[in-house]
Amino acid sequence: MRYGLLFLLAGALAASEVVREADAKALSAMVSFLASDVLEGRDTPSMGLKVASEYIASEFRAVGLKTSFQEAKLRVRRVERKGFAVSLTDGQRSLSLPVENAMWTAGPKLDLAGVTVGRAKLDAMPEKVEPVMVLEGPMGPGLRGAVEKLAGGGAKVIVLVGIAMPVPAQAVEFEDQPQTGYVMLRTTNAEAEAMLKAGVELKANVHIEEAGVTVEAARNVIGVLEGSDEKLKSEYVLLTAHYDHLGMRPNDAGDRVYNGANDNASGVASIIESARLLAGLKVAPKRSVMFVAFFGEERGLLGSRYFVRNPVAPLWQMVANLNLEQTGRTDSSEGPNVGQVNLTGYHFTTIHRHMEAAGEATGLKVVKHERFSDAYFMASDNAALAAVGVPSTTLSVTYAFPDYHQKGDEWEKIDYANMAKVTRGIAQGTYLAAEAAERVSWNEAEDKTKVYREAAAKLVQ
Ligand SMILES: [Zn+2]
Known part of the structure; x- marks a missing residue:
């Protein structure tokens, strides 16, 4: 026992x-x-x-x-900052985005002249997607889906306005992942932001170099x-x-x-x-x-x-x-x-x-x-x-x-x-x-x- x-x-x-x-x-x-x-x-x-x-x-x-x-x-892929030239015009005046106030994501080489700037909101997608799209905040959970939708519709530059999130200058991916065909762009320049927000019709010129790849x-x-x-x-x-x-x-x-x-x-x-x-x-x-x-x-x-x-x-x-x-x-x-x-x-x-x-x-x-x-x-x-x-x-x-x-x-x-x-x-x-x-x-x-x-x-x- x-x-x-x-x-x-x-x-x-x-x-x-x-x-x-x-x-x-x-x-x-x-x-x-x-x-x-x-x-x-x-x-x-x-x-x-x-x-x-x-x-x-x-x-x-x-x-x-x-x-x-x-x-x-x-x-x-790292953003190439050299050669960056983005300008907006409302027909009366034009404004160049200062490179030191700009951040954008790694993407392809872009050369767009006099293209129409379209507008979208996180919860309001437009009928027609333009090569340059302004995507207005406020920040919300639908951001990723909205960006993908615009890119899928042919947008090459998606300008975030009123969405104060960091835009990484470097993308790290598996080698077999497809490369993005667009860039997300943000400016902290007050004048440019005001122009983007004003709701008037805008045209844009864009020159961005291709991101470097290693x-x-x-x-x-x-x-x-x-x-x-x-x-x-x-x-x-x-x-x-x-x-x-x-x-x-x-x-x-x-x-x-x-x-x-x-x-x-x-x-x-x-x-x-x-x-x-x-x-x-x-x-x-x-x-x-x-x-x-x-x-x-x-x-x-x-x-x-x-x-x-x-x-x-x-x-x-x-x-x-x-x-x-x-x-x-x-x-x-x-x-x-x-x-x-x-x-x-x-x-x-x-x-x-x-x-x-x-x-x-x-x-x-x-x-x-x-x-x-x-x-x-x-x-x-x-x-x-x-x-x-x-x-x-x-x-x-x-x-x-x-x-x-x-x-x-x-x-x-x-x-x-x-x-x-x-x-x-x-x-x-x-x-x-x-x-x-x-x-x-x-x-x-x-x-x-x-x-x-x-x-x-x-x-x-
Ligand atoms: Zn952690």
Whole structure:
């Protein structure tokens, strides 16, 4: 009887092995390097990003992971500012747009003389599309669709008026993506803006040089901790985080670096520390755990999309994806978020059950943000995995925070004691998902998962 009880106890303990505490100092060391000014904001592609990828790989090796790079070729198109000449005339007077007040997107060479300027609004598309179209704001969710519609109708220049969004001078794409045949243009010149807004009939002359094209490379960093079960080790739980950020803005005065400490050096440090915790267990979880640091999230989920297009193991064997974002700061724009972690698409998959059990074992609250949980499901790299059917979620401490996508997102502002607690809970949740007899699955009772379940069904061999 007593022996039997002991045996049962031992069995129960082994099944619920709990990872040790995470090291707050190690986390701050990793974040302070990745988010340092020297890495120049880790733009995709850039030397700073390359250095970051080497650093992450060396940390994976130190932990004992089987480490590799997955390199993608990217087409980079940069706006050629020389030769820019755009003028407007209303029949009475003409105005040349000063190049220093103009920003436009990378596109083809344009030479248009005396063409009619058409007008559109986000919710009011015109019958006839002209070569130059003014698209009037205010900014709204329909912008992308409106731009595509105008371009599809033959517009070569789409002038944004009253839509104060940044217009990137550089496009980063996969080589097989079609190149855009138009440019989006914005001017901050008050006189020109007034003329564009006035509603009078305008003609335009446009000369814009073709954007310069180079082919460059960026890398996903992959580290594998092999599972302990002969059969299940061919399945992988993915613990991922993007390591890129927004780079630099050369025209800014003073500090020019977008450091991206919370977004997302923190997530990367959390996966490295989780790797150390899981590799340090007496017995590895049954399934393998694959740690991936993605490039290019800020440029449109490029790294994760490349990863699912060129999977290093069959996608069917990737049983779950826990993706990390913003695990460092607790000063959410909605108030402090201490001792807790959020999941996107909380009830979309069974991942939340493993995280809830992990939270109980490590003293971490696992919460569903009622407004953002489902709404943000497609906003980070887990979306690329979900789109091909892999059950996924993004875990974070905060959604919006004061320095989000600003130069002030620096490493000193992170709460490392809290980050250690969160990292431990996530490592434990990853362990449970990799150890469980049952695979993580999509929630069939949730209508919003239908498209992902259909994608998953196609993966079954
Ligand atoms: Zn991010």
